[in-house]
Amino acid sequence: MAHDKVVPIDEAVARVEPGMTLALGGFLGQGVPLTLVRALLRRDVGDLEIWSNDGGYGADGVVELVLAGLVRRLHCCHIGYTPEVGRAVEEGRCALDWVPQGNLIEMLRCGGAGLGGFLTPVGVGTAVEAGHEVVTVDGVKYIWERAVRADVALVRAHAGDTCGNLCFRGTSRNYNTVVATCGDFVIAEVEHVYNVGELDPEKVHTPGVFVDAVVRSDVTYCGVAR
């Protein structure tokens, strides 16, 4: 139980290979695993398929990977705060798939929960319907949406212990609890790392069994609102 999962960050991101699918926690500038994003930039590993809420905020986040040419395809629901991602899509440097926010989180949740997919009313009658089977249950139309798993999942937690138990804080929890379940290899960057036994078990949001590697977060600045 008390297996020590703390590793140097470059060792953790060495698990990311070209062509892999990644899922990232975070919402605009909140709870984004920026230390890990920057380690990926250093590793310069490309052809990535990314699942994330958004393109980041301003110059921070997924936009950094897109501008470095490391992203083949981005699945997200918002790039309004990162117009440079829009430009990259316009110029064919990165493909973009829109996924409504609630569908996006549920695809990742199913992937992390051993489920194959789910039925959602969201997107019926819109462009989201394309390529999906529509199922009618009790007279209501639903889109049959599939589950998604990532090769590597990246999250950011406020606190965690060396065996990977994680606690999130405020609105930085957002996608992180779910993303921590949907990866074959899950890396958590943690702002405050505690020894085993020091975290209150009642306060743990993500059990360490989901987490494969813990790295220290060294980015305190995170997408500050203007």
Add this chain to the structure above:
Amino acid sequence: MNAQQEDRCVIAARAALELEDGQVTNLGAGIPMLVANYIPEHIDVVIQSENGIVGVGPVSRPGTEDPDRRNAGNLYVTLLPGGCYFDTATSFAMIRSGRVAATMLGTLQVDGEGNIANYEMPGRRIGMGGAMDLVAGARRVFVLTEHCTKQGAPKLVRRCTLPLTGAGECDVIITERALFRRYPGRGFVLEEVARGHTLEEVAACTEMAYAAADDVRLDAYG
């Protein structure tokens, strides 16, 4: 304040009067976020923001910002007593299951069928964020928008030509000039014309099909 900012405040102030005591409400980016400034004192509205917070209070005063306490527009906010945080899956369970009574959002286009298009136009990709889930799940959907684009083109159009955020989801449209409410089988009904505007002027700048109410209020919006 310039004319455009004034129009936005007029829309927000009128929209605030639509909120009911105790309702959980989601306010989208832009004009809807201004609505929080105009909620009448005797109305206790619970504001939900889809990034995972309910009980959102006023924007944080300088020096009290917390990077882990923001709204879905990434702005630093306060949390009112009774408010709490949750993850995105819980947030959208709340939204899809009808716990959010009202959602207010901006738009690029809206039409007489209640179709809303607000996330993408040629050369400008924004993204739907949580808007598709909100218009599908919230019990009442309010579109808050300037009546026309900056170039003067109607935003209340005959038929949406941009990708839809939701099909047949809009219940109420509030602009700086008029308020339209949609009724089953009747479509949109013009119920109020704001002070300083006329029925004829509203007709001239509205492409969308609507009927004027018999008792349409002129010089409305307080």
